[in-house]
Amino acid sequence: MAGRCRFRAGRGFTLVELLVVITIIGILVGLIMSAVQSARERARNAQCMNNLKQLANGAQQHESATGYLPSGGWGWYTIGDPDRGYGATQPGGWFYNLMPFIDLGVLHDLGANIPYGSAANAQTQTRINYAIQMIQTPQAIANCPTRRRPQLLKMVWGGTYVASNYGGVSNPSNNNVCARTDYAVCCGDGSVPLPSGYNVTEIDGGAGDPGWIQSGSVWQPNVIVPSAYTTPSPPNGSVLDICNRVYTGVCFRCSQIGVAQIKGGASNTILLGDKYDLSTGYYSGNIAAENENMYVGMDNDIFRATNTPPLSDRSTTDSATLFGSAHLEGCNFAFCDGSARPISYLIDPPTFAQLGRRVKTQPINDALVK
Secondary structure, eight states: OOOOOOOOOOOOOOHHHHHHHHHHHHHHHHHHHHHHHHHHHHHHHHHHHHHHHHHHHHHHHHHHHHSSOOOOOSOTTOBOOTTSOSGGGOOSOHHHHHGGGTTOHHHHTTTTTOOOOSSOOHHHHHHHHHHHHHHTOOOGGGSOTTTOOSOEEEOOSOSOTTTGGGTTOOOOTTOOEEEOOSEEEEOOOSOSOOOTTOOSSOOOSOOOOOOEEEETTEEEEOOOOGGGOOSSOOSSSOHHHHHHHHOOSSOOTTOOOOGGGOTTOGGGSEEEEEBOOOGGGTTTOOSGGGSSOTTBSSOTTTEEOSSSOOEEOOSSOOOSSOBEESOSSEEEEEETTSOEEEEETTOOHHHHHHHTOSSOSSOOOGGGOO
């Protein structure tokens, strides 16, 4: 008798088994995504650190060429001028002064040797057009990839970002975007009492700029002598004298600080670092520390102090004086010796304050610099 082939139907998954499998897959996907995000953040953090390292290297080259670190410029209404050299006579801030030393010399020199004055003549308008071109040029080296990519951002508070350089002439209203930076230079620890009108990270819009003057047949910049620059009027001495006293860091208005003047050790003196930003203001252009462009002079958009430890970006705190970042564990810094390393948000406050001083008032405990 021929045998029969018997087939037994396979048992399918029960609902409970299916849910267990789906749960396991979800956990594995979550772990994988977490690992991918962590790897991406490590890469972004490394790029941020490299940006700061390159900026610090540029500052060292600047110091070798001029005898001092990049100057802080004049104020928030003045931008870089290629005909005014470096140091106290340069209205542009630290980033503008670094540009020739970080392969941005062509942008730095836009409009060079074109005389201009207070009148809105053709030459003045040409200089304004070049200035707007520079202001509207983002730079990857100036932005932390964890926070935002290099891009043009809103210019909300008025249209005056080329004003003082060109006799009060404002940019056209339809050019209401500009480039910004996520990094700030250190102007000190805020330990010295400030005269009336001075703030921890800025003073004012800067001196008015009368343009060029003619000497015989030669046109040349009508350079404002820093020692005579007294706006706002200090109680005694010039603004330059006051700034050298009250700003204890390495960069501030009209500064000309050389490495030899850093008495606390260049490796323990902050040059620049990630700046704190309100997390809801990255793109709005409508907060005090994010309303100018990155080519201006001394201003709280591009200056910070070490009077308070760095802070992780958040939506509930608006500060124009703090260092800080979008990184989870700490804030990245470049030091005056050209090195770059992170500092924890939990750093000892007195130690962090000392890191912002070019002349220390107490020894640095290296064990606390972490």
